[in-house]
Amino acid sequence: xxxxxxxxxxxxxxxxxxxxxxxxxxxxxxxxxxxxxxxxxxxxxxxxxxxxxxxxxxxxxxxxxxxxxxxxxxxxxxxxxxxxxxxxxxxxxxxxxxxxxxxxxxxxxxxxxxxxxxxxxxxxxxxxxxxxxxxxxxxxxxxxxxxxxxxxxxxxxxxxxxxxxx
Amino acid sequence: xxxxxxxxxxxxxxxxxxxxxxxxxxxxxxxxxxxxxxxxxxxxxxxxxxxxxxxxxxxxxxxxxxxxxxxxxxxxxxxxxxxxxxxxxxxxxxxxxxxxxxxxxxxxxxxxxxxxxxxxxxxxxxxxxxxxxxxxxxxxxxxxxxxxxxxxxxxxxxxxxxxxxxxxxxxxxxxxxxxxxxxxxxxxxxxxxxxxxxxxxxxxxxxxxxxxxxxxxxxxxxxxxxxxxxxxxxxxxxxxxxxxxxxxxxxxxxxxxxxxxxxxxxxxxxxxxxxxxxxxxxxxxxxxxxxxxxxxxxxxxxxxxxxxxxxxxxxxxxxxxxxxxxxxxxxxxxxxxxxxxxxxxxxxxxxxxxxxxxxxxxxxxxxxxxxxxxxxxxxxxxxxxxxxxxxxxxxxxxxxxxxxxxxxxxxxxxxxxxxxxxxxxxxxxxxxxxxxxxxxxxxxxxxxxxxxxxxxxxxxxxxxxxxxxxxxxxxxxxxxxxxxxxxxxxxxxxxxxxxxxxxxxxxxxxxxxxxxxxxxxxxxxxxxxxxxxxxxxxxxxxxxxxxxxxxxxxxxxxxxxxx
Amino acid sequence: xxxxxxxxxxxxxxxxxxxxxxxxxxxxxxxxxxxxxxxxxxxxx
Numbered sequence: 001x002x003x004x005x006x007x008x009x010x011x012x013x014x015x016x017x018x019x020x021x022x023x024x025x026x027x028x029x030x031x032x033x034x035x036x037x038x039x040x041x042x043x044x045x046x047x048x049x050x051x052x053x054x055x056x057x058x059x060x061x062x063x064x065x066x067x068x069x070x071x072x073x074x075x076x077x078x079x080x081x082x083x084x085x086x087x088x089x090x091x092x093x094x095x096x097x098x099x100x101x102x103x104x105x106x107x108x109x110x111x112x113x114x115x116x117x118x119x120x121x122x123x124x125x126x127x128x129x130x131x132x133x134x135x136x137x138x139x140x141x142x143x144x145x146x147x148x149x150x151x152x153x154x155x156x157x158x159x160x161x162x163x164x165x166x
Numbered sequence: 167x168x169x170x171x172x173x174x175x176x177x178x179x180x181x182x183x184x185x186x187x188x189x190x191x192x193x194x195x196x197x198x199x200x201x202x203x204x205x206x207x208x209x210x211x212x213x214x215x216x217x218x219x220x221x222x223x224x225x226x227x228x229x230x231x232x233x234x235x236x237x238x239x240x241x242x243x244x245x246x247x248x249x250x251x252x253x254x255x256x257x258x259x260x261x262x263x264x265x266x267x268x269x270x271x272x273x274x275x276x277x278x279x280x281x282x283x284x285x286x287x288x289x290x291x292x293x294x295x296x297x298x299x300x301x302x303x304x305x306x307x308x309x310x311x312x313x314x315x316x317x318x319x320x321x322x323x324x325x326x327x328x329x330x331x332x333x334x335x336x337x338x339x340x341x342x343x344x345x346x347x348x349x350x351x352x353x354x355x356x357x358x359x360x361x362x363x364x365x366x367x368x369x370x371x372x373x374x375x376x377x378x379x380x381x382x383x384x385x386x387x388x389x390x391x392x393x394x395x396x397x398x399x400x401x402x403x404x405x406x407x408x409x410x411x412x413x414x415x416x417x418x419x420x421x422x423x424x425x426x427x428x429x430x431x432x433x434x435x436x437x438x439x440x441x442x443x444x445x446x447x448x449x450x451x452x453x454x455x456x457x458x459x460x461x462x463x464x465x466x467x468x469x470x471x472x473x474x475x476x477x478x479x480x481x482x483x484x485x486x487x488x489x490x491x492x493x494x495x496x497x498x499x500x501x502x503x504x505x506x507x508x509x510x511x512x513x514x515x516x517x518x519x520x521x522x523x524x525x526x527x528x529x530x531x532x533x534x535x536x537x538x539x540x541x542x543x544x545x546x547x548x549x550x551x552x553x554x555x556x557x558x559x560x561x562x563x564x565x566x567x568x569x570x571x572x573x574x575x576x577x578x579x580x581x582x583x584x585x586x587x588x589x590x591x592x593x594x595x596x597x598x599x600x601x602x603x604x605x606x607x608x609x610x611x612x613x614x615x616x617x618x619x620x621x622x623x624x625x626x627x628x629x630x631x632x633x634x635x636x637x638x639x640x641x642x643x644x645x646x647x648x649x650x651x652x653x654x655x656x657x658x659x660x661x662x663x664x665x666x667x668x669x670x671x672x673x674x675x676x677x678x679x680x681x682x683x684x685x686x687x688x689x690x691x692x693x694x695x696x697x698x699x700x701x702x703x704x705x706x707x708x709x710x711x712x713x714x715x716x717x718x719x720x721x722x723x724x725x726x727x728x729x
Numbered sequence: 730x731x732x733x734x735x736x737x738x739x740x741x742x743x744x745x746x747x748x749x750x751x752x753x754x755x756x757x758x759x760x761x762x763x764x765x766x767x768x769x770x771x772x773x774x
Contacts, residue, residue, distance in 0.1 A: 001429045002680050004743055006750040007480050010757075014476040017761055018469045018530075024768070025535045029462055034536045036451045038458035042716035077725040092623070111722050112302050112387065114543050118612025118627055121774045123452055123539040127387055128304060129716025130454035139774065145625045149543035149614035151298050153305065153725025154229060157620035479756055483749035491745060498748050527760045534764070537771045610770065 037124050037134045045128035048074065048107050053131075059083035060091050067100040075106055075113040075126050078155030080146065095164040096138050103135045114149035117163050125150060138165045182260045182672055189259050190574040192272055194660070196252025197571065199280060200245050201656045207241035208649035210234070215601070215642030218635045220619045229727065230618035231296040238299030239290065242401075242555070244283050247318065249563050250408045251275070251325045254352045256570060257411065258329055260670055261346035262336035268328050275324035282317025285310050296726045298616065300398070301374070303390045306721035308728075309378040316370045319363050326356035344682050347415050347428055348672065354435040355407045357693060361700070362400035362443050369393035377721060384718025388455045388711050395446035396704065403442040403471075405555050407435065409562035412515060413482055416566070418673035420512050421505055423489030425673045426481045429682040434474035434481075436686065439696050441471035444703030451538040455714070460707040461535065467703060468533040475526055482519055510587030511579075511671070514565035517595050521557035525550065528606070543616070546609020549602040557598050561591065564652060569668050571659040578666035579659065586655055593648040601641025608634035 003011075028034040048054045053072045060083030062070045071094065074081040082091040096102055106115045106126045113126040119142070124132040148159035185193075210233040216222035217230050224230065255272065258264060264272070288310070289295040295307035301315075333349050345353075369390050376382040414431040418424055425431065447464035450456055490501025506512045528550040532541055541547060568587055572579050609615070613631040622628040723729060 001433065001683055002427070003430070004480075004484070004746055006746050007430075007477075007484075010480050010750065010753050011473065011476060014757060015473065017757065018472055021530070021534065021764060022466060022469060025465070025537065026462065029458065029536055035458035036461065036536050036539055037454055038456055038461060040455050040457065040710075040714055042455075042714060044717050045719060046717065077722075111305050111719075111725055114614070116543065116612065116614065118544075118614075119774070120612075121539045121771065123542050125450075125453045125542075127391075127454060128719045129387060132454045143625055143627070145612070145622045145627045147614055147617075147622055149617070151231065151302070151305075151616045153722075154231060154296070154727045155725075156231070157617040160620070160622045162623060162625055476753075480749065480753050483752045484744070484746050487746055487749045488744050498751065501748055523756055523759055524763070527763045530760060531764055531767045534768075537768060540767060540771045540774070610767075 037132055039131065039133055041131045041133070042129055043107055043131050045107075045109050048109050051107070051131070053105050054107055056081075056083070061094045061096070067097070069096055069100055069102045071102060071104045073104065073106045073115070075108045075115060075148070075159075077110050077113075077153045078148070078159040080115075080148075080159060080161050082161060091161075093162045093164060095166055098138060098141050098165050101135060101137050103133065105131055105133045107131055111152050112150055113152050113159070114147075116147055116149040118145045118147060120144055123149070141165045182670060183263050185256065185259050185574065185670070189255075189264055189269055192269055192276065193252045193256045193259065194571070194574050195276055196248045196255065197567070198660075199283070200249035200252065201653060203240045203245040203248065204649060205653050207237050207245060208646055210237035210240070212642055212646040215635075215639040218619050219639035220621075220632065220635065229293065229296055231298065231726070232290060232293055234616065235296050235298050236287070236290050239286060242299055243315070243318065244287075246405045246555070246559070247322055248279065250355075250404065251279075251322060253408055253563070253566060253570065254329060254355065255325070256574070256670075257348040257352050258332045260672065261349045262332050264328075264332060265335070268332060272325060272328050275321045275328065277321075278324065279318050279321030282314045282319075282321060284314070285317065286314030289314065294728055300394060302394075303374070303377075303385045303387050304719035304722050305726055306378050306723045306728075307726070309375060312370050312374045312378060316367065316375070319367050319370075322363070323360055326360050329353060329356050344428075344684065344687060347425065347431060348411055350432055350687075351407065351411045351415070351435050353689075354439050354692075355404060355411075357689075357696075358400055358407075358439050358442055359404045361693075361696060362397045362404070365393045365396035366398075384720055386712075386715055386718050388453070388715070391450060391453070392446065392456075392708065392711060395449040396443070397446075398449055399446050399468075400442040402551070402555065403438055405559045407438060409515070409518065409559045410434075410438075410478055412562050412566055413478065413519065415673050416671050417482075417512065417515055418485050418489070419671035420509065421486065421489055422493070423485055423673065424676045425679075426485045426488065428675050428679065429686060430477060430481060432682065432686045434477045436692055437474040437477075438471065439692055440699055441467055441474075443696065444699045445471060445533075447703075447707070448533040448538070451535060452542045455711060457707055457710055460703075460710075464703055465533055465535045467699070469530070472526070472530060475522075508584075508588065510584050510591060511565055511568050513588055514568070514591045515562040517591055518558040518561035518565070521553050521561070521598070525553035525558055528553065541609055543614060544609035545605045545613050545615045548615045549605025549609060552598060552602045552605065557594070557602070561594060564590070564594075567652075567656060567659070569671065571656065572663055572666075572668035573670045575660055575663075576665055576667070577659060577663035578668050580663055583655055583658055583663065586651065586658075590648055590651045590655060593644060593651060597641045597644030597648055599641070601638050601645060604634040604637035604641060608638075 059072050108126045115126050116123045126132045144163045146161040146163050213233050289308045295311035297305045297307045333353050373390050377385045445464050445468040447461045448468045487501045490504040493504045495501045495504045
């Protein structure tokens with residue numbers, strides 16, 4: 001089989017470029033630990049309260065240390081349960097200081113949902129039976145929309161909250 | 167009485183064969199369904215962009231997700247599959263021939279697929295299956311939705327079996343000869359399609375149908391998703407490869423040239439067979455239950471499938487340049503001037519090729535492991551596949567339509583229709599540039615796909631997205647005008663164009679072309695390598711998924727408005 | 730220019746594909762630029 005000289009150069013450069021992309025990604029994923037979320041931790045979707053993090057008093061934003069937070073969320077059709085405030089109203093807005101490290105832990109007792117803080121790298125599928133979790137550093141200030149980005153039913157587009165980084 | 171085709175079984179039979187009336191009707195039937203789907207699916211697309219602009223509400227209680235489901239099923243599954251099978255049958259009929267018996271079995275394939283389509287479409291239209299075309303468990307559609315889909319797949323298998331048989335018989339009659347290039351390509355595509363769709367068929371038959379009927383209480387969600395995406399990525403290559411068939415073996419003839427390299431064309435198809443399937447995890451990168459190392463391994467395999475597309479890009483430019491230089495157009499880019507820009511059979515697929523440059527670049531970005539979190543399930547992805555399947559593939563299919571329909575109906579592509587086709591190509595290009603461009607930018611800003619109009623509580627981000635949604639509505643409306651024009655052209659070509667003979671363009675090799683090595687015909691080896699790669703990519707993670715399964719999920723029908 | 734011609738005498742039967750080479754080169758650059766563009770966005774978020 002004959003390959004034109006230029007085609008050889010083209011294919012070799014193409015493969016080198018692809019390899020370069022993969023090396024950059026592989027370095028980030030395996031050395032710096034920036035894999036997409038993949039913990040494989042299971043939970044009984046019919047009994048999510050069995051896990052301490054998803055009992056109603058532990059939902060929402062919790063400060064665990066200086067600049068360290070945990071956000072526990074139960075995603076249901078069509079709502080994110082982020083706990084309740086002092087007055088007993090559902091929390092729909094959480095505020096986190098810039099530069100803090102935040103661990104998001106999300107489960108669903110019903111169907112598949114998305115968990116995306118638009119404009120950040122927090123983007124996870126939430127599936128019945130698994131705990132979705134991701135630790136990120138909030139690098140930019142601003143008001144971000146937390147929204148469901150996987151179709152979950154007729155009210156899918158009404159499933160949102162806001163995250164403020166100040 | 168049927169006149170046997172000249173030369174089918176003769177020792178010195180040479181291409182191309184003549185397509186008889188009876189077989190033409192078979193091929194046309196598939197393409198009729200495809201164009202009816204184009205109109206229905208396109209209308210649904212128009213309604214979606216209008217709803218998402220925020221200034222339009224659907225009447226009569228029709229749901230946004232109902233039309234979205236119809237749009238996806240009818241365009242991504244029905245239009246594509248029917249057009250591809252009709253086109254591939256025509257290629258087989260032209261290059262290796264079809265027997266009476268094979269033709270009759272093919273009608274069975276047509277009817278099984280069509281009945282399946284009707285059943286599935288009906289469940290969506292009555293609002294019992296608003297689960298989108300990916301039908302992710304544990305959302306539960308009416309059981310007939312899944313049964314209809316299963317029939318479409320089974321019907322397509324019958325078509326694939328016939329295609330294999332056609333080439334097998336031809337090879338028996340022509341010992342020691344390489345198979346015709348287009349027949350080779352069709353068979354590769356149908357092998358890939360069969361191996362890939364086994365995954366979704368197993369999922370539908372073993373998981374979804376018993377579960378939706380109530381025989382199984384729960385479903386393993388991650389297993390169903392993994393089986394879906396085992397099928398879902400090769401699905402997009404099943405759309406793309408017929409476009410590549412036209413690029414490699416038909417476009418050169420239209421521009422007055424020869425096949426650049428028969429062996430490289432075959433090699434790229436073999437590579438597509440290898441690397442299209444063991445890559446489904448790149449659609450599941452942000453899922454919690456799959457081991458990240460195996461995700462990365464499939465990302466590497468995904469990057470391998472870029473290579474045959476790089477080969478294709480080179481072949482296309484080389485065909486243009488060599489042909490141009492032969493015609494005396496010298497200089498670095500002088501050869502561009504010889505291209506038949508005013509011939510829609512060339513122009514439409516050419517725009518499709520151009521669209522695959524940003525389309526392919528976007529695809530590499532999507533598959534980039536952790537970087538996927540930036541774009542996953544944002545409307546960037548919708549913008550991406552409206553470039554790849556919605557422009558590259560569909561404009562090539564339109565380019566095929568301009569000559570294939572008149573060839574099959576015994577009519578001609580008139581100057582007038584050619585001009586309309588050129589306008590259609592421009593309309594499509596403008597509409598898609600606006601719509602897909604807006605989707606890409608809006609996606610990078612974080613806006614979700616598959617969502618009805620929402621102000622998201624009035625956040626600044628949502629306000630920013632609104633402008634792009636307006637642009638999508640404009641682009642989408644232009645595209646719908648393009649669809650109306652294309653359907654008009656189709657009707658004209660099928661029923662009203664003047665009688666005559668339209669060429670079925672099949673490019674030949676250069677006379678002094680180096681011979682194609684016979685090892686490329688090693689079908690058993692190609693299938694064995696394909697299966698080995700699939701087993702490598704999937705066995706361990708799949709066992710892991712099953713061994714570490716959470717309790718299964720019962721069906722949920724109330725979220726989609728059923729109860 | 731002359732150097733290029735010299736090179737070509739070595740492979741007499743190979744067609745002249747300089748335009749093709751530049752075209753695919755541009756295509757490759759588009760891929761690389763867009764990938765690094767999105768990568769930069771990913772890193773910045």
